[in-house]
Amino acid sequence: MLTSTNQLGFPRRVVALYLLFCLSAVLLLSTGAVMAVDSLLKAQAAGDALSQVGRLAAAIEIDLVTTGGEKTQALVENARKEGRLTWCAVVAPDGRYLAHSDPTLLGAIEIEPIGSQLRWGAIDGVRYSDENGLIVNAYRAPLSTNNEPVGSLVMAVAVPGWKGVVKNLAEHAPLAIVGPLGVILLGGWWLRRTTRPLADIERGLSAIARQPYDDSPRCEAIAPSSLAAIGWNRIAQAMPSNLVDQSDEATQAKLRVLAGNAGGKQRAAIESLSEGIAITDAEGRIDFANRAVAALLGSDDEIEGVSIDELLAGLASTKENPLAGSSRDAEVVSELQVATGSGDRMLRLARAPLGGDASTGHVWSLRDITQQKLTDASRDQFIDTATHELRTPLANIKAYAETLAMGDMIDIEEQKEFCNTINAEATRLARFVDDLLSISSLEVGSLGIQRTTVDVRRLLDEAADKIRPTIKQRGMTFEVKLSEKLGEARLDKDKVSGMVVNLLGNAAKYTPEGGTVTLTAVREDEQLKIEVRDTGVGIAADEAEKVFEKFFRSANPAVQDQVGTGLGLPLAREIARLHRGELTLASKLGEGCTFTALLPLQ
Amino acid sequence: MLTAPKTVLIAEDNAALRRVIGFALKGCGFEVTAAPDGAEAWRIAEGQTFDLVVTDQQMPHLTGVELVEQLRQSTTNAKTPVILLTAKGMELEADTLREQYGVSAMLHKPFSPSQLGALAEEMIGQLV
Structure with a gap:
């Protein structure tokens, strides 16, 4: 059984380890730096001393030649002061001090220091510890005048010890110590911050681990500061025990909307909706969004935690949030036009406050209503057209009937013409109503056919006769070329006739005066091929399939x-x-069109 | 009292309706000129001042309202009263049409020829 321990949390452990390793690294680096500075200072001191030995030896040689050594003692004393030497002496060939920085030793027998031997070219030396514990290098340079050895110059220089190194390093301390230390501490802080959600998750997991096995585990939501935290919260929400006992009112309200009182299925149901459902917190950030939201908003990125208002404003064609001005406490519905790669789309947005007011956030629903808008537009267009188509014949019938009834100055010929007009308009009205009825049965799929054995040639002749007066009236040529071998076929007579009349009517309507309308029919390969060709305005390639869509009207002005x-x-x-x-x-636009109906005869 | 007959221009694309309107207005003593669409009516109206214009709204090439707008800009028929025949009475507000486009009166299809005759006589002499 696991028990509670007071060990450090995971992020603190990480930070502690990080600092430990950093400090070790800094210590090693410092040691290296001290060693490097030490050997650097030693080499520098040796270099200085050697050049000084050379110069002093030359000065003493000159002095010995010119004055016989009068100034040698002064030169030696001077060199000790200026060169910060421990001591300095000139030893005669007989082993006595000819000059010494300590004048009491003048003429005394040389005391040779004992230590390790050093050598730099013609100069050799000894390293030894003096009575004060300092490490001293004594350099010995031979002196000669006129190629005769006249003794040697001994110069002792204290080697810089650890104090010198520390003193030297101290000058650079602010940069060399504060800089790295700052970087390390910054790293620690950042690490702590990054791993904080993990601490919360770890705490949650530890709490679950400590719960008895017979309880279903409970876990608490944490601040949604990272993806991992949001993921944790989703797991927390899905926990069945969390759903029945939740102290947080806002979360409870959200859960009511989300899932009622049992998690997975409702959530899956919401995820599978084609309508986008999202929940935002009081600041408008998305707490939850189903898959449809991301798809509708065209977002590939993670959208939870993002401000929904900004998302919408970024998408809108106008770059403004359509709900920006509306009250946050009321239910609002708006439409949003979104420009996408595949054309403009229209979204319907609805926003309602959760639990009655805006302080707990909002629930959103999004729906793509592009298709609905298109349908609405074509329905409106249809109603316009239908109204016109119904009113025009009605207007004529009414006007002519009234004129006939009231007029007493109408001659008999005119009366007959008026009656014919009324008749023609009534026929037109009847045909339109028939069209409407057919299309409405087509709508519900109840348009069936009743095949009877028909004489195809006669059927087509009759259809042609119906449209011939219209074509004649418009001053067009009508050619009917029907094969002799059409024979009989089992077809729905009325419907096939209606189709041919319709095609011929279109041909007549959209062909200018002087044009030609041709109806041909042949029987080939057990198929009846009926062709209606005209020399009219034609149909553009991009509209060729659309003409078969309900309520579609070409943009071509000649058709409008x-x-x-x-x-x-x-x-x-x-x-x-x-x-x-x-x-x-x-x-082809401008060159007329050919409609071909292929009807299998078996 | 002997006066010259009043002139009326009819613009209507439906031939049957054009004829019956002409018939009704002739019966009221008008001298009738008829045009099969708005563009043709405009061509005629540019060269002649009429006492009245009766026009359909929905016509090819030039709608009734467009025709009225052009007439109001013209030198010949800027003040001629216009009766607009419309099949879409619901969409166009009579007040807007009167104030914004200078349409004198509206008649919705289907209408009665005698009603049109009475309206035409009422409009004569009324300058816009």
Whole structure:
């Protein structure tokens, strides 16, 4: 069984170890520095001394030649003072002191110091300890005049000891000690800061470890200062025991929204929603977001902990947060236009305060309503078109009927024409209503076909007859080329006829005066091929498939000028497909178009 | 009292409606000129001052409101009263049309020819 111990927390241990190693490194470095400075100072002292020996020897030689040694004693004493020498002497060939920095020893027999022998070129020397415990180097240089040896110069220099080294190092201490020390302490602080969440996690884990085995473990949420901490919090939230007994009210409110009273399934359900759900804290940072949020906001990065307002403002086409001005205590709904690589998208945002007011944060829902907007737009367009299509014939019927009823100055021919107009307009109205009914059954998929055996040639002739007056009226040429071998086929007579009339009607509508509309039909490979070709305005390549979409109206002004429901072609294609066939379009803008219906006969 | 007949310009793309409007206004004693679209109506109106213009709203090339805007800028028909026929009465506010574009009156389809005749007579003489 584990027991509580007072050992240091993990980050403190890390910091302590770090400092220990740093101090060891500093100690080793300092030792190295002392040693290096020591040998440097020794070499420097030796160099100085050697050059001084040379100069002094030369001066004494000159003095011996010119004055016979009158100034030698003065030179030696001077050299000791100026060169900070321990002592200095000139020894005659007979072994007596000819000159000495200590005048009491003049003429005395030389006392040769005993120690280790040193040698630098012509100069040799001895290293020894004097009575004061100082290490002294005594350099001995031979003196000669006119190539005759006249004795030797002995110069003793104290070797700098550890005091000298310390004194020398002390000058650089502020930089050499404070600098590294500062860096080490900064490193320690940073390390402590970085590992703090680990301390919290470790504490949590230790607490769990100390709990009895028969309890389901409980763990507490920690400050979300890092990814690891957020991860810990998510584990903490998923703990079943945390969900039933939570003291933190804000967290409880969030959990109610998130999961009711049992973790995993609800969370998984929220994650799987296509609608984005996010929870933000009182400062607007994201505490939780399901996968759809990141996808809707187009964010590949971790978004938890990020301010949602900034995310939204960054995405908006206007670069402004659409909810910026609204009250944080009320439920708000807004739309946000987002520019993405694949075109503009529209997001619907809803924000509601958690638990009634903004102090505990907000719950957000995000939905992509681009498709809905497009559908709305095409429905609006359809209603516009339908209104116009319904009112125009109605207006005519009403106007002509009233004129007929009230006018008494109308001759019989005019009366007949007026009646014909009313009839034609009523037919147009009826056809539009039929279209609407067909499209509405197409909507619910209930548009079925009833195949009967029909004479194909007769069917197509009748369809052509229906549209012929319109084509004639518009001053166009109508060519009908039907193969002799069309024979009989099992088709839905009304629907196929409707499809052909529709295609011919379009051809007539979008072909200028003087153009040609051609209807051809052949039977090949057990297929019935019906082709409607015109020399009209044509359809641009980018609209070639769209013309088969419901309510689609071309952007081409020549088409916009004409009245249309945007229903005919989708319906025609549906009829072809119900016959297990297909309706296709080949067209070039400005050169007319050809619609081809291929209907299998088996 | 003998006066010259009042002139009216009709702009309407639907041939049947154009004819019946013309018929109704002739019955009221107007001298009728008809155009099959807004652009043609504008071409005619540039060269002649009319006592009244009756125009459909939804027409190819030039809509009714666009035609009115051009008429108000013209030298020939800046003050001519205009009756706008519309199938989309809900969208365009009568006040806005009157104040912003100078439309004198509106009639929603389907309308009665006698109502149009009465409105036309009422408009005559009313300068914008």
